[in-house]
Amino acid sequence: MMAEMTVEEMNQQFKTGTVFRAEEIPISCSPSAKDLEQTLHGVMKLNGLIIKSLEEIAGRGANAVTYRAGKKFGHEVAKYFRKIEDIEEALRELSYILHGQYTFELWKPEDKENYVVTENGETFIYLVFHDCIVRQTLRRNGMEQGGPLCQTLYGYVVGAIEEITGRRAKLEIVHTGPNACLKKLILK
Amino acid sequence: MIEISVDAAACNGCGLCVKDCPMQVYELRDEVSVPIRPENCMGCLSCHEICPAQALEHRGVYPSKRNYIDIRVCEMINRVI
Numbered sequence: 001m002m003a004e005m006t007v008e009e010m011n012q013q014f015k016t017g018t019v020f021r022a023e024e025i026p027i028s029c030s031p032s033a034k035d036l037e038q039t040l041h042g043v044m045k046l047n048g049l050i051i052k053s054l055e056e057i058a059g060r061g062a063n064a065v066t067y068r069a070g071k072k073f074g075h076e077v078a079k080y081f082r083k084i085e086d087i088e089e090a091l092r093e094l095s096y097i098l099h100g101q102y103t104f105e106l107w108k109p110e111d112k113e114n115y116v117v118t119e120n121g122e123t124f125i126y127l128v129f130h131d132c133i134v135r136q137t138l139r140r141n142g143m144e145q146g147g148p149l150c151q152t153l154y155g156y157v158v159g160a161i162e163e164i165t166g167r168r169a170k171l172e173i174v175h176t177g178p179n180a181c182l183k184k185l186i187l188k
Numbered sequence: 189m190i191e192i193s194v195d196a197a198a199c200n201g202c203g204l205c206v207k208d209c210p211m212q213v214y215e216l217r218d219e220v221s222v223p224i225r226p227e228n229c230m231g232c233l234s235c236h237e238i239c240p241a242q243a244l245e246h247r248g249v250y251p252s253k254r255n256y257i258d259i260r261v262c263e264m265i266n267r268v269i
Contacts, residue, residue, distance in 0.1 A: 040255055041256070103252075131253045136254070175234065176232075178233050179232055179234075182211075
């Protein structure tokens with residue numbers, strides 16, 4: 001146990017005598033979930049605190065910063081995807097590729113025939129986000145959903161959609177929940 | 189499809205689920221919440237979390253990843269419960 005170790009014993013565990021040459025640096029990493037847990041929670045904590053501090057200092061400007069960051073991330077990730085004009089297909093592919101970070105499904109209420117809905121001169125698609133690293137970070141830190149960190153996801157999807165389809169879009173947070181969130185992707 | 193059941197004996201008719209659901213899945217009838225449009229439920233479990241009487245049960249929901257939990261803490265709790 002760590003608590004029973006002396007400082008010298010603790011320091012000793014970092015001295016393995018292994019020699020690394022550049023070409024021998026391992027290119028794969030597969031630690032178990034238990035080994036990753038503390039790292040992941042540390043990143044979540046840090047991310048949560050950055051956002052909290054940003055909100056305290058920048059106020060409403062925090063949303064613009066996080067949106068911009070998410071949008072850049074979305075463009076960056078999606079630039080390697082094949083370009084697709086069909087928005088439904090693009091969203092399905094995006095959900096497949098983002099599996100592990102975000103998973104979402106195209107969603108429609110029972111009374112609607114198609115996923116793409118045009119109402120009051122607005123064309124939109126409902127998206128239900130199931131797995132989301134943002135939601136998990138917020139819940140880890142006891143923070144409210146729908147704030148600046150959610151804006152990164154907003155920017156992310158908009159950036160990715162713009163990159164894949166070449167169409168401009170806007171994402172609206174309709175509802176947030178502990179297990180899934182409903183977003184409205186408005187197409188321009 | 190998601191199946192929702194409400195424990196009518198436990199429900200206190202506060203209407204929080206009715207107000208919270210963006211898809212109008214619930215309706216209050218005789219001061220008891222009734223899932224009138226379960227087919228529109230997207231499984232956000234928001235109603236489940238806010239129900240003060242814990243009267244709701246959802247079946248067939250996709251459980252999203254919960255990497256924010258502490259595995260060791262959950263293991264300890266499981267031993268106690």
